[in-house]
Amino acid sequence: MSNHDKKSILSKYIFSTDHKVIGKQFLWVGIFFLMFGGFQAMLIRWSLSNTLEPLPWWLLGNFLYQSSSAIGPGIIGPDAYNQLFTMHGTIMIFWAITPILIGAFGNFLIPLQIGAGDMAFPKLNMISFWTMFLASVVLLASYLLPMGTAAAGWTAYPPLSTPVGGIPGSGQAYWTLALTLAGTSTLMGAINYITTIVRFRAPGMDYFKMPLTTWGLFLTSILNALFVPIIAAGLIILLLDQVAGTQFLVAGNKATIPGGDPLLYQHVFWIFGHPEVYILILPAWGIVSDLLAVFSRKPAYGYKVTAICMCTITALSTVVWGHHMYTTGMSPLLGKAFMFLTLIISIPSSIFFLNWLGTLWKGAIRFEAPMLFAMSVMWVFGLGGLTGLYNATITSDIYLHDTYFVVGHFHYTMAASVLFAGFAAIYFWFPKMFGKELDKKMGQAHFWLSFIPLNLVFFNMMVMGYAGHHRRIFDPTEYEFLKPVLGLNEFITISAFVLGIAQVIFMINIIYSMFKGKKAEKNPWKAATLEWTVSQPIPHGNFLEIPQVYNGPHEYSNPKIKDRDWISQSEPMAS
Amino acid sequence: MDKITAHNKIRQNESEQMTSLIGMVILLGSLAMFFITIMASYGILRVRSSNWGMIRMGNLAVLLSWFNLIVLMGSSYVFSKISKIAKETTLTASIRWVDSTIICGVIFLGLQIFIWSILSSNGYLMTSHQAGSIFYMASGLHGIHLFIGIFLLLWFKQKIKKQEAQVFEIKLIGLFWHFLTILWLIIFFSVIIF
Numbered sequence: 001m002s003n004h005d006k007k008s009i010l011s012k013y014i015f016s017t018d019h020k021v022i023g024k025q026f027l028w029v030g031i032f033f034l035m036f037g038g039f040q041a042m043l044i045r046w047s048l049s050n051t052l053e054p055l056p057w058w059l060l061g062n063f064l065y066q067s068s069s070a071i072g073p074g075i076i077g078p079d080a081y082n083q084l085f086t087m088h089g090t091i092m093i094f095w096a097i098t099p100i101l102i103g104a105f106g107n108f109l110i111p112l113q114i115g116a117g118d119m120a121f122p123k124l125n126m127i128s129f130w131t132m133f134l135a136s137v138v139l140l141a142s143y144l145l146p147m148g149t150a151a152a153g154w155t156a157y158p159p160l161s162t163p164v165g166g167i168p169g170s171g172q173a174y175w176t177l178a179l180t181l182a183g184t185s186t187l188m189g190a191i192n193y194i195t196t197i198v199r200f201r202a203p204g205m206d207y208f209k210m211p212l213t214t215w216g217l218f219l220t221s222i223l224n225a226l227f228v229p230i231i232a233a234g235l236i237i238l239l240l241d242q243v244a245g246t247q248f249l250v251a252g253n254k255a256t257i258p259g260g261d262p263l264l265y266q267h268v269f270w271i272f273g274h275p276e277v278y279i280l281i282l283p284a285w286g287i288v289s290d291l292l293a294v295f296s297r298k299p300a301y302g303y304k305v306t307a308i309c310m311c312t313i314t315a316l317s318t319v320v321w322g323h324h325m326y327t328t329g330m331s332p333l334l335g336k337a338f339m340f341l342t343l344i345i346s347i348p349s350s351i352f353f354l355n356w357l358g359t360l361w362k363g364a365i366r367f368e369a370p371m372l373f374a375m376s377v378m379w380v381f382g383l384g385g386l387t388g389l390y391n392a393t394i395t396s397d398i399y400l401h402d403t404y405f406v407v408g409h410f411h412y413t414m415a416a417s418v419l420f421a422g423f424a425a426i427y428f429w430f431p432k433m434f435g436k437e438l439d440k441k442m443g444q445a446h447f448w449l450s451f452i453p454l455n456l457v458f459f460n461m462m463v464m465g466y467a468g469h470h471r472r473i474f475d476p477t478e479y480e481f482l483k484p485v486l487g488l489n490e491f492i493t494i495s496a497f498v499l500g501i502a503q504v505i506f507m508i509n510i511i512y513s514m515f516k517g518k519k520a521e522k523n524p525w526k527a528a529t530l531e532w533t534v535s536q537p538i539p540h541g542n543f544l545e546i547p548q549v550y551n552g553p554h555e556y557s558n559p560k561i562k563d564r565d566w567i568s569q570s571e572p573m574a575s
Numbered sequence: 576m577d578k579i580t581a582h583n584k585i586r587q588n589e590s591e592q593m594t595s596l597i598g599m600v601i602l603l604g605s606l607a608m609f610f611i612t613i614m615a616s617y618g619i620l621r622v623r624s625s626n627w628g629m630i631r632m633g634n635l636a637v638l639l640s641w642f643n644l645i646v647l648m649g650s651s652y653v654f655s656k657i658s659k660i661a662k663e664t665t666l667t668a669s670i671r672w673v674d675s676t677i678i679c680g681v682i683f684l685g686l687q688i689f690i691w692s693i694l695s696s697n698g699y700l701m702t703s704h705q706a707g708s709i710f711y712m713a714s715g716l717h718g719i720h721l722f723i724g725i726f727l728l729l730w731f732k733q734k735i736k737k738q739e740a741q742v743f744e745i746k747l748i749g750l751f752w753h754f755l756t757i758l759w760l761i762i763f764f765s766v767i768i769f
Contacts, residue, residue, distance in 0.1 A: 120594050191601045199594045229605045233612035236716070246701055246708040248620065259624045259705040264616055271612075 015130075017122035018540055019107045022129050024433060026103030027426075029136060030096050031510075034419075035503065037091035042500045044084050047076040049493040051475040069146075078474045082151035083171070085472065089154030090175065092415065093280070094182050095136060100422045101283045102186070102224075103132065106193055106217045108433060112531035113214045115202025115549060115570070117541045120195040128188035135181035142174035150175030153472065155269055158249035158262045162241045165254045173242040180235045183228045190224035193217060202530070202570075204549030208304055209569065211529045211553040215307050216286025219314045220279050227275040227318070234268035263328055270321035278317040280414055281381075282310060284421030285352070288374045291424055292356055293554040294527045295371035296363025297565055300554045302355040309348035309355075316345050326394050327401045335394050342392040349385055353378070364557070368525075369443030373424035376451050377417050380458075384412030387462060402472075405465025411458045423450075423506070430513070431520030435536050438517065442509040449502035456495035460488055526566050528555050533568050592743045599747050603754050606720070610758055613716065617709045617766060630706045633697055636690050637767065643686045644763050650679030651756040658745045666735050666742065673732050676752070680725040687718055713762045717755065724752050 016022060046059055054074035055061030061074035071077040076084065107125065111118055119125045142149045147169025152161035156175065160166045197218045201210070210218075240246045247257040249265045293300040300306060322330060322338030356378055365371070387409045390396045400406060423446075430438050467485045469476060476482045476489055523532040528551070534542055547570035555567045560574060567573060621627050632640075653675045660669040691711070694700075701711040727748050734740035 121598060124598075187605055191598050191605070194601055195594055195598045198597055199590075225601050225605050226608055229609035230612045233609050233616070237613075237616060237712070240701075240708070240712060244701060246712070248616070248705070248708060257702065257704060257708070259620060259627075261620060261623060264619055268612060268616070 015126060017118070017126045019111050019119045019122070019125060020433070020538060020542075022125050023104045023106075023108030025129050026099045026107060026132070027433075029132065030098075030100035030104055031507075033091050033095035033136070034100065035507070037088050037096050038500060038503060040084050040088040040091070042497060043076060044081070044088060045493040045496040047081050047084070047474070048476060049490045051477060052077075079148065079151065081474050082153075082167075082472070083149045086150050086153050086156075086175075090150070090179070091139070093154065093276075094179060095139065097280050097414070097418050097422065098182075098186065099132065101280065101287075101418060101425070102189065102217065102220060103129070105213070105283065105287070105422075105425050105429070106189065106221075108429065109531060110193055110196055110214055110217055111200065112432075112534065112538070112542060113211050113529055113553075114197060114200060114205055115530050115543060115547045116196060116200035117543065117546070119192045120199055121192050124188050125192050128185045128192070131181055131185035131188065135178045135185060138174055138181060139178035142171045142178070145169055145171050145174065147171060155266075155273070156238065157269075158238065158241065158265050159252070159254070161238060162247075162250055164241075164247060164250045164256075170242075173239065176235050176239045176242060180232055180239065183232045183235070186224050187228050187232075190221040190228070193221035194225060197221075202543075202547050202549050205569075208307065209549055209552050211286070212289040212300060212303070212306060212310075213283065213286040215310060216283040216289075219310055220282045223275045223279045223282075223314060223317070227272045227279075230268060231272035231276075234265055234272070237268075238265060263325075266325055266328060267321070270324045271318075273324065274321040275317045277410075277414060278313060280418050282314065284377065284381075284418045285310060287421045287425050287428075288377045289352075289356065289359070290529070290553065291370055291374040291428060292359045293556065294428075294525055295366045295368060295374070296360050297366075297556045298359055298363045298554070299552070299556060299558075300355070301358030301361070302352075303552065303554065306352045306355045309352040312348040313345055316341065316348070320345065323392050323397070326397050332394075339392055339394050343389070346385070346389065353382065353385075368427075369438070369440065369447055370424045370428035370525075372444070372447040372451075373420045373427065376447070377420045377424065380412050380416035380420060380454070383459070384409060384414075384417060387412065400465060402470060403465035404461045404469040404471060407471055408458045408461030408465060411461065416454055416458060420450075423447075426510075428525065429531075430510075431524050432531055432536075432538070434514055435520055436513050436517035437520045437524065438513045439509050442505055442512075446502055446505045446509065449505065450499060453495040453499040453502065457492050457499060460492050460495075464488060464492070526564070528566050528568050529553050530569050533570055595743075595747055599750055603750060606754065610716070610761075613713060614761065614765065617713065620705050620709065624705060627706055630699075630704055632694060632699060632710075632767070636693050636697075636699075639686060639690050639693075640763065640767050643683055643690070644759065646679055646683050646686070647756050647759050650676050650683065651753050653679060654749055654752050658742065658749065661742050661745060666740050669745075670732060670735055673728055673735070677725055677728050677732075680721055680728070684718055684721060684725075687714060710766055713766050717759055717762055720758075721755050724748070724755055727751065 013021065042059060043055070043064075046055060052071070052075055054072065055064060055076070065075055065077075065080060066073050070080070107119070110116075149171040150156065150161070151167045152172060156172065158166070161172050161176075166172065197210075197214065237248050241249050247255050247260045249262050250257075250260040251262055289300050289306055320338055320342045322334060323342045326335050326338075360375075387405070390400060391406060391409055427438055427443055430436070464485055468481050469485065469489075473479070476486060482489075520536070522536050525532075530547060530549070533547065535544075549569050550572045551567060551569050553569060555561070555569070555573070557565045558567065558573070561567050562574075653672055657669045657672040657676065660672055691714075694707075699707055701707050731740060731744060731748060734744070
C-alpha cells in the first residue's frame, strides 16, 4: 500500500492495481459482452421464427451476413445459426455473467465488505483483468476468420469440436484458446479472493459476521480454484486435438489413432461444468440474501443457516455432474446415484429459500429497483429450481434431454436468476461505485419490461420443449409435430425483442446517470455493511483506518437502536 | 527505531509471509487439480486400450529419462541447500546454490528436448498412438511449468543481487519447485516406465 499516491493516468485507470478500478474494468467488459451476447440472442430468435428471411434493418440486416459465403444478403444460414447459439452461450456465461458478478462485484466488494485496504495480491489482480482482456481479444478475433467462429455449442463436445469430421475452420481452436485464457484469469481472481478473505478480514469480522455476498463470492472462489483447472486440462487436451493432430477425444471409423474417447471430454467438462453453475449462482444468492434484508429492514432470517446451506450446496455441487449425461449410456446404477445426489441439493436449497421468505415476512419492504430485481430472483430461481427436478430425474430427463425444456430451465436458473441478481447489484452498488444515483423511474421501467417478457420467453420455451422442440434445430417449420406450437414460437420471439429493447433503457440509465445523475449520498440505502461507511469518492486504500467490527451484517430494526432503524457493522451497539 | 515498532514490523512481515504462503498453497492446489485431470485422462485411455504396454520407447530414451529423473531430484536436493545456507549465513552466500538449481533445471529441459528428438526420429510421435500423445502432452506441460520455475529462480537471483530478496521467498519458490519434482516422479513412473 506504500505507493497509493503515485499515479499517472495510465496507472490510475488502465494498469491500476486498485481493486475498485479493476472491478469497474470488469464491469465494463461484462456489460459490453452482455449487450453483444444479448444481440446474438435476438438474431437467434429472428432466425427461429423467420427462418431464412433477411434480417430487418433494426437487427442490422444491412450490415450483417453480407459476405459471399452467406446464403443471401442479411440471411442467417444454418452454419451461421450454429455459430450464433454457440457464441451466445459462451459469451453470456464466461464473458458477461462471470466478469459482472465475480470480476466486477467480487473485486469491488470483497475488500470493502470485510474492511480491507485492497486485495491480498493487487498486481495479480491487475494481471487477472488483462488476461481476461486478452481472452476477449482472441474470442472477438475469431469473428474475423473466413470460416467463422466456433459452432459446436457452448459445451464444444468432440468429435464435433475437433477437425476429425467436426466444425471446419479454426474458429473452434480460437474458442478453446480464449476459454483457457479466461479460465486462467478466473483462477488468478480466485487465489486473490480466497487469500484476501482468509487473511484480510478486519478485527472482529468473524466468518459468521461477513455479509452473505462475501460468503457467496468466497465459496465461488473455492469452487473456481478447484474446478477451473479441471476444465483447463480438458481444454488443453481438446486444443491438442484441434491443432496438434492428436486424437484423444475422437473415436469411430474416422479416427486414425485408435483408442480415443469422446466421453472423456464430457466427463471432464461436466466435472467442471456443474460446479460452474454454482460458481455463477452462489454470488447471486449472496447478493439477493443481503438485499432482501436491507430492503425489508430486517436481519436476514437464519443468517447462519443460509451460510451453512450455501456451503453444503457448494460441497454437493461437486458430485452431481453425471446428471448432464444420463443419455450417454452410463450404467443405470451410476445414473441413479447421480440422480439421488442431485435431488439432495433441493434440501439445502429449500431451506435457504425459506429463509428468504422469512426475511421478507412482516418486513417493512421498500420496492426500490434493486429490491424488485432481488425479489424477482426468488421467483425465477424458484421456478428454475423446481423445473430442475424434472431434469434431475432420469425417467423424465430421457424425454426432456436436449429439448427447449432444458433451455428454458437453465435460462431461468443461470440467465434470469444470475442476470437479475447482477442487475440488482448494479442498481444497489452503483451509487458507491460511481458516486451517482441511477434514475429511479428508468430503473422501475427496466425491471417491469425485463421481468414480464423474460417469463414469457423462458416459460414458453419449457412448453415448447415439452412439445418436443429440439434444442438446436435450425428450422422449426420442417417438423410436422412442431406445427401446433409455431404460433408460440413466434410469440416467444416477440417477447424476446421486448426484453432486448428493455435493456436499452438500462444502458441509457447507466450512461445518463454517470454524467448527469444526482450526486449520491454516502449511504443512500441505509445499509449496515462496511462498504457504506467509507467516504465518497472512496480513497485508494479504502478505510482511513481499519475498522473494528462489532455487529453482524444485517442489524436492522434492532430495538436497542434508538434514533434510526439500522446500525453499521463498525458501530458499537449501546447496551 | 524503538523496540515496539521493530516488533510490529517483524509481525507485519510475518503476516505478509503467511498471506503469500496461502496464495501459493491455493495455486499448488489448483495445479494439482490440473495435473490430476491430465493423469486421470491418461488412466482412462490406458485402461480402455488393449495394446498400450506393447508400445516401447526404446532403451536409449528410457535410459536418458532415468538420468533426467536423477537430475531433477538432484535439483530439489540442491534447492534445499539454498534455504539452509541462507538461514545459516547470508542470502548472497546461497547464490551459487541458486545457480546450481537453475543449471539442473536447464539440463533437465535440454535433455528432455533431446529425448523428444530421439523419439520423434524413431517414429514415436505425438500423432502415432495415444501413448505418444499422452507422453508428449504430460512431459510438455511439466516442462512449461519447470520453465516458469527457472524463470522464478532467475528473478530471485536478481533480487539477491539487489539485496531485496527475503529468505522466506525461497520457501515459496521451493514449494513450487518440489511440487514439480514430485509431479515428475509420478509422470515418470506411470507414463514412461509403467
